[in-house]
Amino acid sequence: MIWHAFSMPNGYSQREAYIILLVLVTIGYIGSTYVSSGYINFIIAGIIWSLISIFITYRWNFLSNQQLLVDILLIIIEILAIILMYKKSKKYIWLFLFIILGEIGFSYYPRENAIAQTSIPMDSYIKLIEVNQNVLTKLNKNDHSFHRIGSTIQLNENDPLMYGYDGLSTYVSQQSKESTNYLSALGYYQKHSWIRWSSFNNGSTAAVNRILGLKYVIAPKNKNLLDATISGKSMSTSDSAPNFPKGIKENSDDFNIYKDKGALPIVFKIENTAKNVVVNYNPVDNPFLKLNSLFLQGFGISNMYQEVKSSLIKQNEVSKEYVIDVVSDGNVYCYLPIDQNIVTESSIKVSVNTYNNNVWGENGIVYLGPYKKGIKIHVNYESKDTQSINPVFAVEHEGSLLELNKFRKGIADIKVNGDLISFDKKTEDTNLAISVPYDSAWTAEINGKPEQTYKTLGGLLEIRVIEKGKVNLKYNVPGLRVSIIISTISVILLCLCLVLKRNS
Template sequence: MKKISKEKREMIIRRTLYFGLPLIIMAIIYAILHVYPFGKLSLLTYDMGEQYVDFFAFYKDTLLHHPSQLLYSFTNGIGGETLGLWAYYLLSPFNLILLFFPKSMLPVGIMIMTLIKYGCAGLALGYCLEKMHWTDQKWIPAATVCYALMGWILANEFNIMWLDVLVLLPFILYGIEKIFDEDRSFYYTIFLALTLFINFYMGYMVCIFVVLYFIWTAVRKWQNWKTFGKRAARFSISSLLAAGSVAFLLLPTYFDITKSKGVYTQQTIQSVIEYQPWKMLSKFMIGTINDNQIQNGFPNLFVGALIIGGFILYFLAKKIPWREKITAGLVCVFMFFAMCWQPLDLVWHAFQYPVYYPYRFSYLVSTWMILLALRGFAKVGKPKIYQLAITFIIPVICWIVIFINRKKFNFLTVPNAIATLIFWIVIFGIMTWMLMGWNKQIKKLNLQMLASGLMLVLIAAECGMNGYQTIKNIPGASEVSYTNFVANLDRDIAWINNQDNGHTFYRIGKTFQRSENDSLNAGYRGLSGFTSTQNAAVTSFMNSMGQPNYLGKENYTEGTLLTDSVMGAKYFLAPTDQFDNLVKNNNWVTPATSYRPDISFYGPVKQINGVTIYQNPLALSVGFAATKDVLSSKNNFPSSDFTADNQSYLLNTIAGTHRQYFDKVGYYTKMTNCTLDGGANGNLITTDPNQPSTYEIQLKNVGAEPYYIQLTTGIVWNSSITINGNSMPGMGNGSQPTLFNVSANTPGQDVTIDINPNNGKTIDLNDLEVYKFNLSAFEKTIYSVMNNQWKLTHNGRLQLRGDIDIPHDKDVMMTTIPFNKGWSAKVDGQKVKPREAFGTFLAIPMTPGRHHVTLSFWPPLLTLGIIVTLITWAILVLCWRYEKKK
């Protein structure tokens, strides 16, 4: 067996350290914080719990069972293209780790994957620093810890798809160095392409940064203008080739985004400073994260005391030319303003305000500081006293400013501030020892090696403390809240799937949920969805129907018998005792999100583990005959104030009728510690803010029909609401008032609805109405629509086929499939251009009579993207051969 050389053995030890130290530090933190399997908590908090874990379940299902879901899935909201979903969330190679974990164990798989990403980030930087000969070896281990555990990654570890960028970024920068040192660009092209492929959003930010890095490198390695021109051309062409090599993904994703996230792009930009810039200094301290900071805070800039010292020394080092320092300074100024001046901030975020997690590009600022710090250590030589003094005093002055104003920072604690100062003083002392080169021998003990080891321990302790204090401040989630819910829901869905043959297209609704993406997790056609690539037209439609919604999110929690039927909700899941379920605490199996007594009109067909499955006999198929009045490229519902009018308009326009489905009813009121200013729909004003107040609505001797109360977002957000004494779940996101079901199938009973203002807030009761559902009128209309439905003969994931009879008074086959230009239609074998219905759905004009209709899906621009990618790959092969010969 060949003996490993000492040099190679040392290299293996170093790189194991680069990988292992960040991983071990974070594993210890997870254990201390009782993250499963070390305790009962999980990493499923914020978007990790509300989105990503469901995406990972979808990822497993796609790769192992249904590969067509790479392009489209009806489990994505009410149906949607998924290439954008994959491009934004699911293309990390680390995700393959999750294939080895059953769905119930995904929280453990996610934790392991997160730890591995921490380790790989440290390894990537250490490897590339060695290859670039960037600095002395003694600084690299500590730098890898600072890089892998920077404040940005800790604050964003729950956005797990972003973390890959820290693994890829060092290789991209190394590739730029190769352009200058070896006149080779293939390395750079490949790693930039990988970054764009794995997460185009982070890749976009990297593309901005590499331009800055290239300019700085060109100045640092300046020869002449001719050489610069050649390298700039090589860099530009290589960047375009990187994008072209993944055009098969980027082009259809771009199209998808224009119909989803891109709709919310800022049309006007204000030249404003977003906060007092000096406040960002607070983010260099330990433990400066809390819930408010995640929602709308300052840039996450923690990099550790060592990096701050080296960063200052860079600008004091005499061996570094002034032109390089000036260029680096200009880059710093650009990044500084990007972190506080709105126009530049928006540029980094592709001209969209981030929803939570502000200044998402700050990892590039931290990386930039680390690189300059290490170059400073390499070039400063043996520092002068004044250089050390300046390096020490500047952070201390900044610390004093922040500490004096600490009450302005609700995330900063005195112990963490003091710990920051102590670490700075001690690390500065050891840094000085290492820079001065004091190297005495004490009993064969090399003090320089001792200092390097001690520095690494201190950096690990500092970054570890910051990691602990950061993650401790982020609300955790119970592991069983996922596993118990998923296990129970999977049983319900499996039973339903066994009842219907494969030709039936139906959707499933629920009065409980773990997240809006339950349908993606359990693999059923649902009615809610939450992704950054969610179809904006669907969100707008759901808003018009009174469903809670927000950017990229629609939550079908407050449906009515009318919307259930039109949207094809054939099955509904609810706790066996809905009313009792409202008061249960820590209920991980059926956490209530709505109260729908009206589904009692559907027949209960099965009970499984406390859940009743109802079957809706009036649910429409995915397609049905409709009047041509449904055709519109805009959401043209008549009212932004009265949701019942919009729902009536929806069904009447489909059927060509003019019926009233919601009848306003009177009610009695009783006020306790409050008065009404402006009549029944005026402002509810609390008399004594220190005492509870209640606005009570009484419905006497109700009929058997469903009753709904219309409440605005302002009422829902600013008060607690009870029905007959039990708290009513509900979310008010959205501009449209919501219809809350308060009674059904309880003839002769009284219903009491209490609105209790929070903390004495004034409540605007504008648009508050109570309705009785006109069941007989609704049944007449819905039965007429059911007579002419699309009867599927093939229910595929990318193609639907079936027959429909269009009566003489109808002109259109309308579907509840979201409109997308990727859908093509054939009627009786002839191509027909699909149209939009209600600015949301796919519709096909056709003549009266019996027709065979085929719908097929292929993502827009995918074919063009594939062609561009193949051409680019051919060019890259030629470039690789050329560089190899060279």
């Protein structure tokens, strides 16, 4: 976690900023100044530590590793520098600076150069950020409610961090395993490799997107801008048809903005049985069965998804074609149940009725479009890695989707400010869900009186209250107060040691 705290965003040279290396070198230097005699023991300890590190990192294959042989040579030079420093003068400590710079140049320059050569061109990156900010400014000006945003393209694994919006378009390794598994089980990114963890893939189903407050999707329409983003080969940039059924399109100069008026606010009502929802993640399971159970127990909506039978009519080495009969009006989806140990680095192209409407379909539930009952559609997916995998198809019932609207009533004046969520409860309903991951560090009050929080819908936060009034939810970072105290004491002791050393 320390590494991640100093090394974000992922995929950029800032991650190789050597801040931790600088801290360790500084600690080593301060420690070496206390060694006024017995430097041989100091050297021996360094050699032993280096050998242990070599064994842990490379085992017995180190003689065939060019990088390691150079590291060993540098260690020998460092030992000679230490001997020279203690035999002659401590001014030779500056030799270590050149050794470290040489190691950085040898070990990291090729990697950083490769990233620089394959990243999006700077002018295109600046242009994309500028036009994105224009879109976000427009959205925030016209909509002051808390909402989440998706994007059909991806520059890196931290898009919301770079673009400055509350999104669902990323996986970051700081978040808990429970949150990652929960979102994957709901049909978002699937955990088959770190690349596959990261892509938003235009969301899950319309119903899942709505309970998580996904209100907007931004899709670029400027071809030059889009081509520039795709040219960055170091990141999994993609461009897919927005999974926003019957969304309202708002135009800007460079983007289409899709709005879903059915998205639920961050606080919404749920059924008493929502606490019984269990969501276990397994990428080979049928996600539509899990979602049916979630919406039945959480909202009392039965048969949100109806599985659609399919027939394989054509297959070759790189593609499969299926024909399916739509059994009811609604949004049609497919999902590829791929074992987590199978890594597919190539994208899976999905097309419907010869029209290519999704080019990043391997990453979760794939939206095929809205169709009427009785329509036959042909679905073709291409992938050289997954020809043994049979997709699962399902239709999201149009009427069931509309039933979610009634769960937004009774909540007003919702405000989100950092670690505080507040709202007015206008009814006496007892069960409310908050679309943030459950964490025991959340505390709740209604009209100034403390209330218990719970886990609901398999992974979200719930509060149960039987009265009307003002509700406040606050997140208290676990261990923050203790860490502040420890850090303060440590800084005081460090300053005291430095003063005593100078006086002596």
